[in-house]
Amino acid sequence: VTKRVNTATGVWKNWNWRSEGDLMLNGAYFTSSGVGAAASYSRASSLSAKSSSMVGIITSQAGVLSCRKGSSC
Template identity: 75%
Template structure:
C-alpha cells in the first residue's frame, strides 16, 4: 500500500459496542511510501498485527480508540526521519488515564530509526491468548515475507 492518508479503519464508531466481538488479523502487508495514518486504526475488538513491513508513515502506524486490544508481533517498523513521528502507536482522543488500561503490546517487533511502540494494559493477558490467529515469524524475515505483497495481477479470462 502506498500514497494514502487514511489506510485502514476497523470498527464502525466508538459508540458501536457490538464491535467488541470483532477479531481481525492484519498480516503480510507492506505499508510503503506516502502513507500517513491508520495501518490500521482499531475500534473495540481484538487485533493481531503480524509480520507486516512498515517502511513509511507520516503521523502514526497503528492507532485506536474505544479500548481495542492490539497484539503486534514480528513486524518491522522503520520510523520516518522526522523526530515528531517516531512513535508507532496513537490513542485517538483519549486521555492517558483511560488508555493506560487498554491491552496493547509489541512482541518480537523490529524497531528501526528510532521507532517505538507504547505498550499499555496488563501485558500478556488472556485477551491475547484467546484469538492469536497465527504464529508470528521472526521480524528479520518480514522483508522476504512481504516482498510480493500488493494487488493481484488478474486478467480477464485467466485465473488469479
C-alpha cells in the first residue's frame, strides 16, 4: 500500500516503507520513509523461492482481519 491521501507527513514519516525493484507506471510513484528495516526483518523478507506445492502450508494462517470502524486493526 503506497497511497497516503489526506494524511499529514508527520503521521507516516516514521513508518518503514520501502520499494525495491517495483515498476511504477502511469505516473505512479513511491516515497520511502522511516529509518529502514531492522536486520532481522531483512533476513525474514529475503526467503528463497518455494515449490507451489507449499502454498497451502505457507498460507494456512492467512485470512481476513477482524477490523471495526474506529478501532485499530
